Amino acid sequence: MVDTARIRFPDDMTRAADPDGVSELDRYATQAVERLKQYARDEPVSFALWAFGVGFVLGWKLKPW
Numbered sequence: 001m002v003d004t005a006r007i008r009f010p011d012d013m014t015r016a017a018d019p020d021g022v023s024e025l026d027r028y029a030t031q032a033v034e035r036l037k038q039y040a041r042d043e044p045v046s047f048a049l050w051a052f053g054v055g056f057v058l059g060w061k062l063k064p065w
Helices: 011-017 024-042 045-063
Strands: none
Touching: 024 045
């Protein structure tokens, strides 16, 4: 039986399939972070209130006790 989890594609095939070397998920994550940074620069008060609100709700729901 062939163990497909251990098969590694040759480097030239990998580069041909994805020439940038960055996966699509990495691109989406980078774009999302850049948009958040831009929003934080444009609307600092609104961003701070949203961050506080999200942190408060997560802290309240995930409290350790």
